[in-house]
Amino acid sequence: MSLPSPDHHPSTAPSRRPRAFPGSGLAKGLAVTLRTMTRKSVTAQYPDAQPDLPPRTRGVIGLFEENCTVCMLCARECPDWCIYIDSHKETVPPAAPGGRERSRNVLDRFAIDFALCMYCGICIEVCPFDALFWSPEFEYAETDIRELTHERDKLREWMWTVPEPPALDPAAEEPKEIAAAQKAADKLAAQQAAAAAAPPPADNAADTTGEET
Ligand code: SF4
Ligand code: SF4
Numbered sequence: 001m002s003l004p005s006p007d008h009h010p011s012t013a014p015s016r017r018p019r020a021f022p023g024s025g026l027a028k029g030l031a032v033t034l035r036t037m038t039r040k041s042v043t044a045q046y047p048d049a050q051p052d053l054p055p056r057t058r059g060v061i062g063l064f065e066e067n068c069t070v071c072m073l074c075a076r077e078c079p080d081w082c083i084y085i086d087s088h089k090e091t092v093p094p095a096a097p098g099g100r101e102r103s104r105n106v107l108d109r110f111a112i113d114f115a116l117c118m119y120c121g122i123c124i125e126v127c128p129f130d131a132l133f134w135s136p137e138f139e140y141a142e143t144d145i146r147e148l149t150h151e152r153d154k155l156r157e158w159m160w161t162v163p164e165p166p167a168l169d170p171a172a173e174e175p176k177e178i179a180a181a182q183k184a185a186d187k188l189a190a191q192q193a194a195a196a197a198a199p200p201p202a203d204n205a206a207d208t209t210g211e212e213t
Helices: 024-037 073-077 122-126 152-159 176-197 202-212
Strands: 060-063 083-092 102-113 132-135
Touching: 060 152, 073 083, 073 122, 102 152, 122 132, 132 152
Parallel strands: none
Antiparallel strands: 060 132, 083 102
16 A cells, blocks of 8 residues: 555645635625625614614513413423413302302412523413513623512503504404403393383282372
8 A cells, every 4th residue: 555645635635726816815805895885784872872673573571460360371381491470269159149269279379580591482372361471672691690580560661662453454354252252241141132122010010009009
């Protein structure tokens, strides 16, 4: 076996590239500068100019507390385990005499640690009661990492920055909920009309007759 000669080694072989003219690199650089300086800038002067973000940007999560039933689904599905929920049970008296007492969960604490959150959106997707929403707000950097755990009051504040949902497609099928609500409203109206048209009870009728004689 023969070793390759040092003359044929790639690192020692003479270069075949044509020699550049002196100053051609400078001319190329200036050409690039001239070409790009006439184009529209794609950088933004943040924070002097606010970025034009898409409406559904994942900035921060807002909590609409009234919708939360403390089902714990979001905390269980969060891959980062950064949702903290505490609650207790309360007994609700029966709505009508003879009814059964019920128990309900009352929220004591709801917090999200945005130092751990990876903005995957799973919590928002899985919430069955529309209690979590994306807000495009992103300016909540902190110098103390502990401040990135947002408690329920702060999460509620973010709700006011959640954009309105897009308009419904006019050609879309009517949601089942609207038909069900309309049916319930019609039934209630029919019951009220029947109650108004019914004759007064016999006692009232007798009292009225007695007053007249
Ligand atoms: S966005 Fe993802 S990581 Fe962040 S709190 Fe929700 S589920 Fe957890
Ligand atoms: S999934 Fe929704 S309703 Fe359930 S605990 Fe989370 S925010 Fe509340």
